[in-house]
Amino acid sequence: MFDLRFIRTHPDLFDQGLQRRGLDPLSAVILEIDQRHRHALTEMQARQAALNTLAKTYSTVKATNGNLQELTQNIDQTKQDLKDYKHQADQTEQDLHRLLSEIPNLPADDCPDGADxxxxxxxxxxxxxxxxxxxxxxxxxxxxxxxxxxxxxxxxxxxxxxxxxxxxxxxxxxxxxxxxxxxxxxxxxxxxxxxxxxxxxxxxxxxxxxxxxxxxxxxxxxxxxxxxxxxxxxxxxxxxxxxxxxxxxxxxxxxxxxxxxxxxxxxxxxxxxxxxxxxxxxxxxxxxxxxxxxxxxxxxxxxxxxxxxxxxxxxxxxxxxxxxxxxxxxxxxxxxxxxxxxxxxxxxxxxxxxxxxxxxxxxxxxxxxxxxxxxxxxxxxxxxxxxxxxxxxxxxxxxxxxxxxxxxxxxxxxxxxxxxxxxxxx
Incomplete structure (x- = not known):
């Protein structure tokens, strides 16, 4: 397995290691999935924070007998968005794990180059x-x-x-x-x-x-x-x-x-x-x-x-x-x-x-x-x-x-x- 931080920081070195094994570059594919995964996590955090704020607002409005219809719709939509982004985060995490687990180790600098x-x-x-x-x-x-x-x-x-x-x-x-x-x-x-x-x-x-x-x-x-x-x-x-x-x-x-x-x-x-x-x-x-x-x-x-x-x-x-x-x-x-x-x-x-x-x-x-x-x-x-x-x-x-x-x-x-x-x- 590989450290994603290494691939983010040194994508060229990672691809060069794969190339020495006769494999195609993969850093771009990995980093694209990684970006979608991190985006989904960020959106999850934002939706969770929004839900916390909406819950407090809901309590305040309810205590004053205000109109809860629009607020309820907003809460329901935010919950659905949270669920969708969680699904995206889980799916991209699985995709990353599956891809990374099937990539061989990178050869050492002193490993001789060759095809077979x-x-x-x-x-x-x-x-x-x-x-x-x-x-x-x-x-x-x-x-x-x-x-x-x-x-x-x-x-x-x-x-x-x-x-x-x-x-x-x-x-x-x-x-x-x-x-x-x-x-x-x-x-x-x-x-x-x-x-x-x-x-x-x-x-x-x-x-x-x-x-x-x-x-x-x-x-x-x-x-x-x-x-x-x-x-x-x-x-x-x-x-x-x-x-x-x-x-x-x-x-x-x-x-x-x-x-x-x-x-x-x-x-x-x-x-x-x-x-x-x-x-x-x-x-x-x-x-x-x-x-x-x-x-x-x-x-x-x-x-x-x-x-x-x-x-x-x-x-x-x-x-x-x-x-x-x-x-x-x-x-x-x-x-x-x-x-x-x-x-x-x-x-x-x-x-x-x-x-x-x-x-x-x-x-x-x-x-x-x-x-x-x-x-x-x-x-x-x-x-x-x-x-x-x-x-x-x-x-x-x-x-x-x-x-x-x-x-x-x-x-x-x-x-x-x-x-x-x-x-x-x-």
């Missing part, structure tokens, strides 16, 4: 690509051959874009999640939380999933929404609150299932576990002051990178361009991990800073230590630390062996009771 993912800026690479003396297989072929990955029964249970895992692959998935949580909580100071997987509509609105991305979400018959990421719940832990600056930054992490309808992904990644309706992720969320936000963004990205480095997985870091950053983001780093079967890097984490965009939707503020007592909106950040399902895919493909078995990375063996190789059991 082809214009993303590579920042760095880490690790050596694995070398095989055989043709590497895709994770789904490996998993099915091991008897530990089952797509056919998943279709029987739920339809496409689901999977059933068995045995050591389930253990590996759990090991990955525990490994990530240990890094984030012990080394980076994130506070682990267990959060609801179903949230109300205001929570989804607060982080920007609603109303624009309604079709990408799953809603229950109770009105709850299944979380598409733990970011939704973790960020809203502080919704509606006024925080103390001394307590910031707040850092939260959670390991949860995530649910996405993938309405806009028809025909993309239909094989395997890359794009599913249900998947697991370790999420990172930070609540900061404006001064902390940039450094916190780098720190969060570094936490996600640490996971991949400890697993020995080659990856690259991209700064997403203005045409590719998410709805809530002003700047995003994507981490892409190497997948041998596709001979390319694929996204495994996005770390974004959102400025006050989510804080305004959630009405979350902090009170500065040095100041006049006025509150300010916090800055929010979120990132994957990392997507557990995709990490499982990456480990399977990068650590596969010629006989179809999968070597367990050294960092994960303590979480697997010392197991070093996942092989098909007779």
């Amino acid at each position: 993912e082809a214009d993303n800026l590579e920042i760095r690479r880490w690790g050596n690509l694995p070398s095989f003396d055989f043709t590497p297989k895709a994770h789904d072929d490996l998993g099915v051959a091991l008897g530990l990955m089952d797509f056919e029964r998943a279709i029987k249970l739920s339809g496409s874009r689901f999977v059933v895992l068995y045995g050591d692959l389930v253990r590996l998935e759990r090991a990955l999640a525990q490994f990530m949580l240990d890094i984030h909580t012990r080394e980076f100071g994130y506070k682990e939380a267990y959060v609801p997987l179903m949230v109300n509509e205001s929570v989804m609105f607060g982080t920007g999933q609603l109303p624009k991305f309604r079709d990408d979400q799953f809603q229950t018959n109770t009105g709850h929404w299944l979380i598409p990421t733990a970011e939704v719940a973790l960020t809203n832990l502080v919704s509606g609150e006024i925080l103390a600056e001394a307590d910031l930054p707040l850092r939260y992490t959670a390991y949860t299932p995530c649910f996405r309808a993938e309405a806009g992904a028809a025909g993309r990644d239909t094989r395997g576990m890359i794009r599913q309706h249900q998947f697991s992720k370790v999420e990172l969320v930070s609540i900061t002051t404006p001064e902390q936000a940039v450094a916190e963004h780098e720190r969060m990205t570094g936490a996600a990178e640490t996971v991949l480095q400890r697993l020995g997985l080659a990856y690259k870091v991209l700064s997403l361009c203005t045409g590719d950053i998410g709805f809530q983001s002003e700047k995003t780093y994507d981490l892409e991990v190497w997948l041998p079967s596709q001979n390319t890097y694929r996204e495994i984490s996005s770390c974004s800073r959102c400025n006050t965009f989510q804080a305004r939707r959630m009405n979350t503020r902090y009170r500065p230590v040095d100041g006049d007592g006025k509150t300010q909106f916090v800055h929010t950040l979120n990132g994957s630390g990392v997507a557990v399902g995709r990490a499982l895919v990456a480990v399977m493909e990068n650590y596969q062996q010629s006989d179809g078995s999968i070597a367990v990375p050294d960092a994960l063996q303590p979480y697997m009771n010392g197991l070093k190789v996942i092989a098909r059991k007779s």
Whole structure:
């Protein structure tokens, strides 16, 4: 959401930000509705004041047995005018809220310009690509051959874009999640939380999933929404609150299932576990002051990178361009991990800073230590630390062996009771 005062004061800057995202200017439309809204409010106040005066006059005239006919007509007309202007004020307020709630965040000055993912800026690479003396297989072929990955029964249970895992692959998935949580909580100071997987509509609105991305979400018959990421719940832990600056930054992490309808992904990644309706992720969320936000963004990205480095997985870091950053983001780093079967890097984490965009939707503020007592909106950040399902895919493909078995990375063996190789059991 945006501060109307900013748009009134800096309409050109607002439109320039939208233009960088490839969107048409909107300040004129917004300000025209805003003007009608403020006009309606002014007229409401004038009519209410007039009614108060007429009421006193009515009492005086009635006490002296004067003629009340014209005065009564005037009162009735003023009441009707008040009702009409209230309707206009309510309608324009709704129009403003609807319009502003569907406009994406403005990109940061240091967000690279571009039209789409082809214009993303590579920042760095880490690790050596694995070398095989055989043709590497895709994770789904490996998993099915091991008897530990089952797509056919998943279709029987739920339809496409689901999977059933068995045995050591389930253990590996759990090991990955525990490994990530240990890094984030012990080394980076994130506070682990267990959060609801179903949230109300205001929570989804607060982080920007609603109303624009309604079709990408799953809603229950109770009105709850299944979380598409733990970011939704973790960020809203502080919704509606006024925080103390001394307590910031707040850092939260959670390991949860995530649910996405993938309405806009028809025909993309239909094989395997890359794009599913249900998947697991370790999420990172930070609540900061404006001064902390940039450094916190780098720190969060570094936490996600640490996971991949400890697993020995080659990856690259991209700064997403203005045409590719998410709805809530002003700047995003994507981490892409190497997948041998596709001979390319694929996204495994996005770390974004959102400025006050989510804080305004959630009405979350902090009170500065040095100041006049006025509150300010916090800055929010979120990132994957990392997507557990995709990490499982990456480990399977990068650590596969010629006989179809999968070597367990050294960092994960303590979480697997010392197991070093996942092989098909007779």
